[in-house]
Structures are given as C-alpha cells and as structure tokens.
Amino acid sequence: MKKILNPYLNKEGYNCVCCAPNNPVGLHLEFWEEGEDVLTIWNPGENYQGWINTLHGGIISMLMDEVAGWVINRKLQTTGVTMQLNVKYKKPVMTTDSQITVRGHIASQRRNIVTIHLTLENSKGEVCDEGEAIYFTFGPDKAKEMGFDSCKVEGEAMG
Template identity: 30%
Template structure:
C-alpha cells in the first residue's frame, strides 16, 4: 500500500470505500490509493511512491504528480461543500480544470500533499494544493471542482 499506515481514517475510506478511481479509490488495487485527511483548515495526505511511479532514476513521473494533486484537491472541494452545507457525506465532485506547475523534480520517497479551499461559489470550489518532497515544494496545483447532479456519470460514485 502506498499510503502511510497508522494515520486517522481517510475521507476516501470513510465516504467512498468502493471507489475505483486510479488516484484515490480504495477499491482500485492497481491505483495510487491516496488517503486524504483533515488537519486543521487543510486536507493533507502522505504518500510514498513505488519504483514503477518514476519518470527517470529516482524521480516521480509528472503524470502521477498530476493525478495525486487532482484527486487530493477534489476531495478538499467535496469535504468543504459537505461542511458548508451541513451534510453527513460529501457530494460527488469532478474536476472542471486543474493546472499543475512542476517546480522541480520530485524525488521518490515520502511526500506530503496539502490542499485548501480558496474560493467557493455555489457548487464550484477553487482549491490550491502543493506536493512536498525532500523538504521542498516540488509541484503546485490550482483547480476548479464542481458538485455534480443526478444524470452525471459521476453522480453517486462514492
């Protein structure tokens, strides 16, 4: 398993245990299985990549970086909407856009993702996120995530 053990229950495990998403689905045995948890006003996740996640010797693939930031940011948006609406479960949200900046190569080894909501308008949430490895921010992300309605393929995916 790629996530760090002995952490509080993740949002994915609590609200979407059957989710098959490559980045964050607990039920996807071949996926990244990202585990996001609330820490203060941020969503955080610790991740340890495996050898097959590298782009070149000892460095994380940029697509994997994007998948981690996308999924983690999406969960930050879903959790935020659940909180502001006073609901018991997060709405299903999807990515409308996300922009990743790869600031430097990300070394394989323990890394931490952080995400926070910076703007909300109705069903749309803008999130900023970072990926930290080796004591440095190696990538940033800003994205828009939208709660979907009945009829959308992602509706009730949790």
C-alpha cells in the first residue's frame, strides 16, 4: 500500500472539508493506493453521528464521493466532477468503531464518463455500504485550470 501525495496542498484557497489538513472542521482524510483501489482509513467519532452511535448517511455519501474523486486523480491523472452518486446502505456504521475503510476503483470508462465502484468496511472488514459514482472527467487543460497537475504516490518520481 502506497500513500498518495496530496496534489492540492500548496494551492491557494484549498480548504476541502474532506482532505484539507488545515480545515478546522474537516475530516483530514489521507489516501492510499493498493493495486487498482484507492482508499482512505478514518476514525468516525461521535461528532459525525446521525442516530446514537451511528454514522450519518450524509457523511457516508461524502466519504464515498471524496474517494471517487481521488480515484480519478490518481488512476486517470486528471480531475472532474461527480455526475451521480448512488449509495446502498446495507448495515449501520458505528461511530464507536476504531476505524472504517472506504475504497474505490474504476468499474468502467467510456470517453470522459467514468463509473467508480465504492465500498465502506468497518474495522472487522465487513462491507457496510456500497456505492457507485459516475464522474465526468476533464481534459488536461481544464484539469490544470482547476489546479490539478499530477497525483503521485510516495517514492514516485516527480515530473
């Protein structure tokens, strides 16, 4: 598993609620690459519950949407926007769990439309939620305009 370097760290105005490390109310997510998957590991905590000790469904959707974006960044070396996100809530995710893992990979691609399969697993490795994101990806010029240059992993040559 290789840590993905955040390509947005030195971008002016960068304050993503999911992945900006200095956002005071953010999730401070980091990402890893494992084969075809991109994943994040996160400790939910009680501040993110919808019902007592249960992770809010909107937070689950947000986590999946964010992982989908990082799949696009890393695997296709571009950026884009979410066109559609479908989540199947299969089992409650407990905020008392020590960690959850959200992972995604490209399921299909047709030109600039990419479908990403997503899962959320609890600390026991049980799949609690499944999702599918459909992404519209940008060409190189638009990606650069949006502040994206490249997305590397630790130890990968810059350039």
